[in-house]
Amino acid sequence: MLNKKTSLAPKMGMLILMFFVAVAIFAPIISPYDPNTITSPYLKPSREHFLGTNDIGQDIFSELIYGARLSLFIGFFSAFIVTLVGSVLGIVSGYYKGIVGRIIMGVTNIALVIPSLPLTIVLAAYMQASIWNIIIAICATSWAGTARIIRSRTLQIRELPFIKIEHALGVGNLQIMFAHILPNVLEVILIKGTLAVSSAMLTEAGLSFLGLSSSTAKSWGSILHYAFFRNGVLNNYWWWYMPPIICISLCVLGFMLLGYHGKGKNKTTNKMELT
Amino acid sequence: MLAIKDLSVEFMTDHKVKAVDRVSLNIRKGTNTTIIGETGSGKSVLILSILRLLPPSAKITGKVIFENSDLFQMSKKETELIRGRKISYIPQGSGNALNPLLIIGYQVAEPMIVHKMITKKQAPQRSIDLLKRFNLGNEERRIHDYPHTLSGGMKQRVLVAMGISAGAGLILADEPTKGLDKSRVFMVVDCFQQLKSETILCVTHDLDFAQVIGDYVAVMYAAQIVEYSKKDDFFSKPLHPYSEALINSMPENGLKALKGFAPPHDTYSYSGCRFFERCSFKSDRCRSDPPLVEFGIRQVRCWKYAD
């Protein structure tokens, strides 16, 4: 059973994330300027520009607010694809543990042993710089972990008596996989999905930092990129490079709190472990 | 209704295990047959092989004729259509026999839905009706509950409802009373007595249960059926020495336990009676395979009755 202490963490995580999601949604209302409008470059923080301006004179505070949109979108979208693909492959390969399962697992294992960061970088560099290609690069390398975990859970569950009984009553394979096994692995899927968002956001930041994303798209990673390559870091303009770092860190923290401590919400799963 | 002919099941593991050895059994429509026998004698394997639910490592030979067709010759699709709709299976209720994350109402109605007999919309009402038949109590609310809120006896009744949900005429049950105390057993007995039109083949360890439920009794010992008879004949005058020992072990008959264990599976290839070591009537001829002696429909596999 959950006690108050453990349920505080996911609430905190939820609060942080809701804040950023709200910022992203209401960006046009909150942000003082259009992040693409150009004024004087390299301004220090002031009344007009809370966080100064960047090398071409765009308001950094507005960039940051709009950056939440893209960073969160890429995070959520990639995580959705990764989790969907990983879960389906995991369930199918665990359920058909014969030839089909072994082929899927073979591919999964290969995808797991390939160092994913270099591959992502190579992929992103090879394709044209755009946010969709960034998403593809993130997805291509990170579905394997989810597939592995879901498969091993499926392998356990498929041997439970109630699955045998479904077979005995003429219930088909698809129905068993998606009406009976899926609810039993849903918790793992949700946790993996939450963590996938944060890791996708980190990867996106990394790739954008390296300049592999679209040069005009505004995300936290791309703010960092320009801060670094246009002398922001060199001159220690902390108002330029610190805010995106803090935002990314806070979001990752939010997802971690939610993902690692958000389990056990489903009241019946506790009971299942007892029987 | 169901004719099992020379059914053998061998498991192709490291060393071969012959779990069922040339079993023949006729189940008449509308009758109840119980299979009794000690642990490891192959009862569950026999039941599961009828519906082809054994893992691929099981090699099955023989025939099972159901409504004029051989179940073992059917395609996967045909088998799926028979399962639940013509022949169904009721497992023991302890453990995870029900999906812990799905509500009871859905699970009871699911066989009807997958066999396209009802729509999802009709499911709640149909499961209420079914559960009412087995007196689950408070059915309208119960169908929204999860399995962990049920007691063992209630789970067993839900499983029976699930088993007959799609209208199967032949019910195979594997130890439906296992893990239940005596008062719960009565509830299950009640449940099974509700199934008047269905034909039941039921594995049990519980001789009292067999006595109440069954019309016929088959005794399994070391992968073979050693005695088959009408219930009354069986309980008043068991023929096989093993059956006699079983009946003597019932509490009302003095709880005389049978000593020793059934022989291990690798000795089945030797000839001779498998009950030899533990039998108190053994003689020299028991060292070769005993014949199956028939008295009308009654059968016994023992040299004692050979003359």
Ligand SMILES: Nc1ncnc2c1ncn2[C@@H]1O[C@H](COP(=O)(O)OP(=O)(O)OP(=O)(O)O)[C@@H](O)[C@H]1O
């Ligand atoms: N999947 C399997 N692989 C290998 N051997 C098996 C398998 N399933 C059952 N067996 C063997 O078949 C034999 C018969 O098992 P079965 O489960 O039918 O016994 P049972 O009569 O139902 O016993 P119980 O009363 O304890 O349920 C056992 O020796 C068992 O080890």
Ligand SMILES: [Mg+2]
């Ligand atoms: Mg058994």
